[in-house]
Amino acid sequence: xxxxxxxxPRLDLPPSPGAVPMAIPLAMPSLPRGRRIAxxxxxxxxLERRRLTGPAALxxxxxxxxxxxxxxxxxxxxxxxxGQALADATAILPELLLQPxxxxxxxxxxxxxxxxxxxxxxxxxxxxxxxxxxxxTGLAHLHGGEAELRAAxxxxxxxxxLTARIAIAGTTxxxxxxxxxxxxxxxxxxxxxxxLAPLPLIxxxxxxxxxxxxxxxxLREIGALLxxxxxxxxxRFGTALLATLDAATGVRPRPLQPLRPPTEFLATxxxxxxxxxxxxxxxxxxxxxxxxxxxLRAAERGARRLLLRAWRIDGTVQAIALGTGQPARxxxxxxxxxxxxxxxxxxxxxxxxxxxxxxxxxPMVAAQATLPGEDGIAPESRSQALAELLDRLSQRLPVWRxxxxxxxxxxxxxxxVGPFEAILPPANWPGPAPRPIRLLRRPLRLSAxxxxxxxxxxxxxxxxxxxxxxRAEGPERLAPEWWRDRPDRPPRDYYRVxxxxxxxxxxxxxxxxxxxxxxxxxxxxx
Amino acid sequence: xxxxxxxxxxxxxxxxxxxLDQAALIAALRARIARLDRSAAPAHGSxxxxxxxxxxxxxxxxxxxxxxxxxxEEPGAAAGxxxxxxxxxxxxxxxxxxxxxxxxxxxxxxxxxxxxxxxxxxxxxAEALWAMEESLRCPGVAGVLLLAETVEMTAARRLQLAAExxxxxxxxxxxxxxxxxxxxxxxxxxxxxxxxxxxAQALGDPRWRLSLERGRGAxxxxxxxxxxxxxxxLEVDGMTALRSLPRRRx
Numbered sequence: 132x133x134x135x136x137x138x139x140p141r142l143d144l145p146p147s148p149g150a151v152p153m154a155i156p157l158a159m160p161s162l163p164r165g166r167r168i169a170x171x172x173x174x175x176x177x178l179e180r181r182r183l184t185g186p187a188a189l190x191x192x193x194x195x196x197x198x199x200x201x202x203x204x205x206x207x208x209x210x211x212x213x214g215q216a217l218a219d220a221t222a223i224l225p226e227l228l229l230q231p232x233x234x235x236x237x238x239x240x241x242x243x244x245x246x247x248x249x250x251x252x253x254x255x256x257x258x259x260x261x262x263x264x265x266x267x268t269g270l271a272h273l274h275g276g277e278a279e280l281r282a283a284x285x286x287x288x289x290x291x292x293l294t295a296r297i298a299i300a301g302t303t304x305x306x307x308x309x310x311x312x313x314x315x316x317x318x319x320x321x322x323x324x325x326x327l328a329p330l331p332l333i334x335x336x337x338x339x340x341x342x343x344x345x346x347x348x349x350l351r352e353i354g355a356l357l358x359x360x361x362x363x364x365x366x367r368f369g370t371a372l373l374a375t376l377d378a379a380t381g382v383r384p385r386p387l388q389p390l391r392p393p394t395e396f397l398a399t400x401x402x403x404x405x406x407x408x409x410x411x412x413x414x415x416x417x418x419x420x421x422x423x424x425x426x427l428r429a430a431e432r433g434a435r436r437l438l439l440r441a442w443r444i445d446g447t448v449q450a451i452a453l454g455t456g457q458p459a460r461x462x463x464x465x466x467x468x469x470x471x472x473x474x475x476x477x478x479x480x481x482x483x484x485x486x487x488x489x490x491x492x493x494p495m496v497a498a499q500a501t502l503p504g505e506d507g508i509a510p511e512s513r514s515q516a517l518a519e520l521l522d523r524l525s526q527r528l529p530v531w532r533x534x535x536x537x538x539x540x541x542x543x544x545x546x547x548v549g550p551f552e553a554i555l556p557p558a559n560w561p562g563p564a565p566r567p568i569r570l571l572r573r574p575l576r577l578s579a580x581x582x583x584x585x586x587x588x589x590x591x592x593x594x595x596x597x598x599x600x601x602r603a604e605g606p607e608r609l610a611p612e613w614w615r616d617r618p619d620r621p622p623r624d625y626y627r628v629x630x631x632x633x634x635x636x637x638x639x640x641x642x643x644x645x646x647x648x649x650x651x652x653x654x655x656x657x
Numbered sequence: 658x659x660x661x662x663x664x665x666x667x668x669x670x671x672x673x674x675x676x677l678d679q680a681a682l683i684a685a686l687r688a689r690i691a692r693l694d695r696s697a698a699p700a701h702g703s704x705x706x707x708x709x710x711x712x713x714x715x716x717x718x719x720x721x722x723x724x725x726x727x728x729x730e731e732p733g734a735a736a737g738x739x740x741x742x743x744x745x746x747x748x749x750x751x752x753x754x755x756x757x758x759x760x761x762x763x764x765x766x767x768x769x770x771x772x773x774x775x776x777x778x779x780x781x782x783a784e785a786l787w788a789m790e791e792s793l794r795c796p797g798v799a800g801v802l803l804l805a806e807t808v809e810m811t812a813a814r815r816l817q818l819a820a821e822x823x824x825x826x827x828x829x830x831x832x833x834x835x836x837x838x839x840x841x842x843x844x845x846x847x848x849x850x851x852x853x854x855x856x857a858q859a860l861g862d863p864r865w866r867l868s869l870e871r872g873r874g875a876x877x878x879x880x881x882x883x884x885x886x887x888x889x890x891l892e893v894d895g896m897t898a899l900r901s902l903p904r905r906r907x
Binding site: 512513514515516517518519520521523524527528529530531532533534535544545550553554555556560561562565566567568569570571572601602603604627629631632633634635636654655656657 | 731732733734736737738740749756758759760761762763764765766767770771772774775776777778779784787788791792795796797798849850851852853855856857858859860863864865884886
């Protein structure tokens with residue numbers, strides 16, 4: 132058994148040789164502290180993602196001043212530095228290409244990069260503003276070792292025109308510090324304290340005031356800080372400093388905050404030849420569904436939400452999400468649901484990898500076969516068929532049910548709910564007053580003629596057509612729900628009117644009787 | 658997947674020996690024809706409307722597992738008639754429309770519970786027809802209503818076949834104006850509103866004129882009916898005699 136590193140690191144350890152990738156305990160994945168983290172630092176990402184080369188810089192308005200926030204290596208060499216005033220920078224280098232910084236879009240870009248990194252590891256994490264942390268535990272042997280993994284990553288970023296610094300260590304903080312400050316590139320397990328020792332304090336990203344205070348004490352390197360007795364340090368600088376040190380050296384490592392939690396149910400297919408046709412995608416999807424549904428069946432669960440992701444060869448990732456109303460794990464049913472959505476994929480020059488995962492699952496026991504009913508169909512298979520139908524319909528169209536509510540205001544008498552909700556009408560619903568069977572979502576403006584101001588209308592006019600009212604029933608006054616409505620909404624007087632043709636309408640006057648109150652056609656009776 | 662029906666060719670009542678009872682032979686042949694002709698004996702049963710109307714329809718009511726067309730002279734009355742049919746279908750029903758305006762507080766008076774009603778918004782006709790066909794094909798659906806301006810023959814034929822496979826009742830609610838004479842539907846109804854029987858201050862129960870314009874195995878005729886809200890029954894008015902409509906061949 133290897134030495135557990137759960138004790139205070141000793142600085143008198145002999146410094147470990149530079150890169151010993153084979154010394155990593157890959158063969159012992161059960162070790163509780165066997166995590167390996169690759170930290171990526173993209174120092175010029177904000178510039179390189181805009182394809183800015185040569186002397187160029189980004190600027191932003193910081194508390195009223197225009198300051199440089201990032202600069203290309205060429206600009207840095209010419210004397211431009213982040214934090215400089217814009218006017219100074221243009222004075223130093225008049226040909227400097229300037230663009231306004233956009234931190235939001237930089238963050239979005241980093242997030243996209245993190246999603247792309249799902250291709251390398253199931254657990255990528257963001258290290259804003261310009262870094263990524265990849266959990267590469269157990270992955271190195273796929274590339275032939277950690278040094279080869281690092282080289283593969285570097286060449287991949289180099290091909291896309293991004294400068295990357297990469298370090299691999301056992302803790303996130305150590306890896307990130309080494310990637311930013313340079314030094315040992317691959318730290319063997321347990322060697323974090325030794326690797327960090329020569330680095331300046333700023334590598335640990337401590338607060339600036341704390342660094343200044345430590346500098347005043349003569350502590351300029353992490354090694355010097357680690358050699359100090361812990362209790363006085365904690366007394367003087369608080370436990371946060373010790374927590375940072377412990378996280379970096381691996382005494383109490385901070386967990387990685389992955390971009391999203393790993394999914395339990397995942398099926399993946401890597402394709403030797405990129406696929407472009409719909410038929411090929413459907414074939415791969417069918418194979419993925421079989422694998423995924425077998426996993427779900429073994430766990431006695433059904434999928435509620437599925438995500439199909441397609442990695443295009445140009446590095447973009449496309450995703451199709453799918454929700455089901457009830458837990459499902461029948462490959463044929465799920466394939467039909469995907470049928471409606473596969474058009475959204477744009478294969479371009481082809482997909483090289485497809486993954487299908489069940490993001491949300493729910494318990495689902497195997498259905499017990501029941502005796503068929505009188506018409507030869509079991510009741511379970513009926514409700515199953517209905518659930519599958521509603522799933523299919525709601526992939527393409529809005530589908531809903533209307534749940535009655537205890538309210539008298541017509542627009543709020545029912546609420547839209549999902550097609551799988553159970554509906555329980557309130558007591559005494561729908562009440563004694565007759566209600567129309569069709570309620571216009573947009574009431575139509577009428578003009579009405581009444582013999583007396585508060586009498587029912589005797590003539591209704593909708594646009595150019597006019598109707599003589601044969602009979603009318605009402606008024607039924609409905610007051611707005613004051614606890615919910617805006618205070619100036621007038622009460623409505625509803626009339627059921629029957630036209631000469633026999634058609635029955637639900638009309639209302641919004642407001643008190645008089646000339647000004649408008650009339651509306653709101654519904655139709657049977 | 659509905660299992661294929663068992664082969665029906667094992668009849669023992671086929672004529673075997675000459676000189677048998679002629680009456681028995683004819684009865685056996687009639688039974689066989691009835692089995693082959695779906696319109697004569699609906700396999701999935703039928704929905705009762707009212708005794709007087711049911712008597713005029715083959716199978717004693719409006720056949721399930723079939724497509725029926727309802728032409729709306731008056732949109733409210735026609736929707737009421739459809740709601741009544743959907744409620745009597747007894748089960749989950751779907752209401753497919755470009756802008757579904759069904760309102761459960763009123764539909765409950767026709768026996769259609771809100772728990773049974775699912776609304777589907779299909780603004781485009783191709784989507785609406787797809788939704789209707791998928792729904793009709795589903796054995797868990799008792800009835801489907803589609804509000805549509807026009808449905809061409811091929812699409813209607815597909816809907817009819819889907820209804821036969823699924824067993825639910827399909828209703829095409831169309832405005833009365835734009836109607837071609839031919840139809841694939843099992844029946845075609847024209848629904849108009851009639852003035853109620855109440856007084857000047859009360860409208861009374863709704864009254865409709867139901868005209869069966871076309872039906873397989875049924876004579877075209879028309880009834881004036883009243884929907885009794887209190888008893889939830891459809892009553893044919895006693896005074897109005899049956900009016901036979903001029904018969905047109907499809």
